[in-house]
Amino acid sequence: MDVVERPALDGARAERGEAFAGFVRTGATLEMKAFTGVSGDAGGYAVPHEIDATIASVLRGLSPIRAIANVVQVGSAGYRKLITSGGTPSGWAAETAARPETATPVFTELVPPMGELYANPSASQAMLDDAVFDVEQWLADEIALEFAKAEGAAFVNGNGVNRPKGFLQAPTSAAKDGARPLGTLQFLATGTAGDFGSGGDERLIDLVQSLRAPYRQGACFVMNAATLARIRKFKDAQGQPLWQPSLAGGQPATLLGYPVVEAEDMPDIAANSLAIAFGNFRAGYLIAERAETAILRDPYTNKPFVSFYATRRIGGCVADSEAIKLLKFAA
Numbered sequence: 001m002d003v004v005e006r007p008a009l010d011g012a013r014a015e016r017g018e019a020f021a022g023f024v025r026t027g028a029t030l031e032m033k034a035f036t037g038v039s040g041d042a043g044g045y046a047v048p049h050e051i052d053a054t055i056a057s058v059l060r061g062l063s064p065i066r067a068i069a070n071v072v073q074v075g076s077a078g079y080r081k082l083i084t085s086g087g088t089p090s091g092w093a094a095e096t097a098a099r100p101e102t103a104t105p106v107f108t109e110l111v112p113p114m115g116e117l118y119a120n121p122s123a124s125q126a127m128l129d130d131a132v133f134d135v136e137q138w139l140a141d142e143i144a145l146e147f148a149k150a151e152g153a154a155f156v157n158g159n160g161v162n163r164p165k166g167f168l169q170a171p172t173s174a175a176k177d178g179a180r181p182l183g184t185l186q187f188l189a190t191g192t193a194g195d196f197g198s199g200g201d202e203r204l205i206d207l208v209q210s211l212r213a214p215y216r217q218g219a220c221f222v223m224n225a226a227t228l229a230r231i232r233k234f235k236d237a238q239g240q241p242l243w244q245p246s247l248a249g250g251q252p253a254t255l256l257g258y259p260v261v262e263a264e265d266m267p268d269i270a271a272n273s274l275a276i277a278f279g280n281f282r283a284g285y286l287i288a289e290r291a292e293t294a295i296l297r298d299p300y301t302n303k304p305f306v307s308f309y310a311t312r313r314i315g316g317c318v319a320d321s322e323a324i325k326l327l328k329f330a331a
Contacts, residue, residue, distance in 0.1 A: 050136070051136060051139070051140050051293075052291075052292070052293055054137075054140040054144070055140055055143055055144045055147070055293060058140070058141070058144035058145075058148065059144055059147060059148050059151070061148075062144070062145070062148035062149070062152065063147075063148045063151050063152040063155070064152070064222070064261045064262065064263045065152060065155035065156060065222075065261075065263060065281065065285065065287075066151065066152075066155070066287060067261075068220060068222075068261060068281040068282065069155070069281045069282065069284075069285040069286065069287050069316070070281075070282050070283070070285065070286050070287065070319065071287045071288075071289065072286065072287070072288050072289075073289065073290070073291045074288045074289065074290060075290075079111070079112060079114070079288040079315065080109055080110065080111050081109070081110040081111075081112075081286065081319070082107050082108070082109060082110070083107070083108050083110050083319065083320070084105045084106065084107055084108070088102065088103075088104070088105055089102045089103045090102060108182060110286070110317070110319060111317075112164065112165070112286055112287075112288050112315035112316050112317040113158075113160040113161070113162075113163065113164060113165045113315055113316070113317060114164075114288070114313055114314070114315035115154075115161075115162040115163035115164065115313070115314065115315065116162070116311050116312070116313050116314075117147055117150055117151060117163075117311065117312050117313070117314050118309065118310060118311045118312075119142065119143045119146035119147060119309075119310045120307055120308070120309050120310075121139070121142035121143070121146070121307070121308055122302065122305040122306065122307045122308070123138070123305065123306055123308075124304055124305055124306070125299065125304050125305070125306055126304070128306060139295075139308055142308075143293070143308075143310045147312065151164070151314055152263065152264075152265055153166075153265045154166060154314075154316065155167070155265075155285070155287070155316055156168055156263060156265040156266060157169060157265060158316070160317070163314075164287070164314060164315050164316030164317065165316065165317045165318075166316075167185070167277065167284070167285055167318050167324055168266075168267075168274055168277075168326075170183060170184065170185050170317075170318045170321065171183065171184040171185070172184065172185050172186070172187045172274070172326060172328075173185075173186060173187070174186065174187060174188075174189065176210075177212065177322045180321070182321060183318060183321050184321055185318065185321050185324055185325070185326055186210065186321075186322075186325055186326070187274060187325070187326040187327065187328040188203070188206055188207050188210055188325065188326070188327055188328065189328050189329075189330045189331065190203050190327065190328065190329050190330065191203070191331060192329070192331060193271040193272065193329065193330055193331050194269065194270050194271040194272075194273075194329050195269070195329060196230070196329075200231075200234055201234050201235075201236060201242055203327065204231070204234075204242065204255070204256060204276075204327075205256065207276070207278050207325055207327050208256055208258065208278060210325050211278060211279055211280070211323075211325050212322065215279065215280040215283060215284075215322070215323045216258075216280070217280070218280050218282055218283075219258055219278060219279055219280045220252075220258055220259040220260065220261050220278070220279075220280075220281070221255050221258055221259070221260045221261065221276065221277070221278050222261045222263050222266060222276070222277040222278070222281070223260070223261075223262070223263070223266050223275060223276045223277070224262060224263060224264050224265070224266040224267070224268065224275070225262055225264065226268050226269070227266065227268065227269055227275050227276060228243075228260060228262060230269065231243055231255060242255055242256060243255050243260070258278070269329055270329065271329065271330065272328065272329065272330045273328070273329050274326045274327070274328050275327065275329060276326070276327040277324055277325070277326050277327075278324075278325050278326075278327070279323050279324030279325055280323045280324075281323070281324065283319065283320045283323040284318060284319060284320050284321070284322075284323030284324040285316065285317075285318055285319060285324070286316060286317060286318075286319040287314065287315070287316045288314070288315040288316065289312065289313065289314045289315070290312060290313040290314075292312075293310055293311070293312045294310065294311050294312075295308055295309065295310045296308070296309040296310075
C-alpha cells in the first residue's frame with residue numbers, strides 16, 4: 001500500500017499565535033501550561049516563542065550593555081560562578097633538587113545580585129477589541145521599552161539591591177592589575193577635575209594601554225552622547241580626528257581603532273566622574289537572567305482598562321575586574 005506523506009502542519013504556529021492573541025484580547029483559555037498546577041492561570045503563562053524573541057531583539061538594540069556583556073540563561077535565582085584569583089604558582093629547581101610544594105590557586109564564588117524586572121502596561125478593552133490593532137506587537141514593544149530602560153540603567157549604576165549591580169558601582173582604585181583586591185576596577189585620572197586637561201588624546205591612549213593585551217581583543221569604549229561629542233573634536237598631531245565614522249551599515253564608529261558604544265546612563269563629564277569606560281565587557285561583566293517572561297492579564301483591577309503584568313528575573317555584576325578600565329575626570 002502506498003504511503004502518503006502528509007505535509008507539515010504550517011498552521012500550527014499560526015493557531016498558537018491566534019490563541020495567544022485571543023488571550024490578550026479577551027482572556028480566553030490557552031492550551032499552555034501554567035506556572036502553578038494548583039490554581040490554573042493564577043501563576044501566569046510562559047510567553048510564546050514569537051513574543052519572547054521579539055522582546056529579546058529589541059532589548060539588544062536599546063540596552064547597549066546587554067549587547068557587549070556576557071549573558072547567561074539560568075534556571076533559578078541562585079546562580080553562582082567560581083572564579084580563580086590567579087594561576088598556579090611554579091618554580092625552578094635543579095635536576096636532583098627537592099620540589100617543595102607550591103601555592104594552590106584560590107577560588108572565589110561570584111554571586112550576581114538578582115532582581116525581578118517588571119512592566120505593567122495597560123490598554124482599554126475597546127482598543128483590544130479592534131481587529132486592526134496589532135495586540136501582540138504592541139505588547140512586545142511596551143514590555144521591551146520598559147525592560148530596556150530599567151536594565152540599561154541597572155547594568156551601569158544599579159546598587160545591587162533587588163537589581164543588578166552596575167559596573168560603575170564596583171569599588172575603584174588607581175592601583176594596577178595584581179595590586180588591587182579582587183572585584184576592584186582600576187581608574188586613570190585625567191589630571192584635571194571635570195575636564196580632559198591638556199593632552200586629552202594622550203589620556204585616551206593611556207586608558208587603552210592600561211588594559212592588558214589579551215583583553216584588548218574585543219574591547220570597546222562606553223560613554224554617553226555628550227562625552228562622545230567632546231571626543232569627536234579631538235585631533236592627532238597630523239590634524240586627523242581620533243574618532244572614525246563607520247564605513248559600513250550596522251558597524252559601530254571607532255575611537256583609536258576600537259568600537260564606541262553609546263550608553264546614555266553613563267555620567268556626563270564632571271569633577272570626579274567616571275564618564276568613560278574601556279574594556280572587554282564580554283569577560284568583565286556578567287548578566288544572569290531567566291529565559292522565560294511571565295505575563296498576567298488583569299481585566300478587573302482598573303476597569304475598563306486591561307493590564308498586562310510582565311516579569312523577568314535578571315542579575316548582573318562585574319565578573320573580571322581586570323577586564324574593564326575607567327577614566328576618572330579628577331586631578
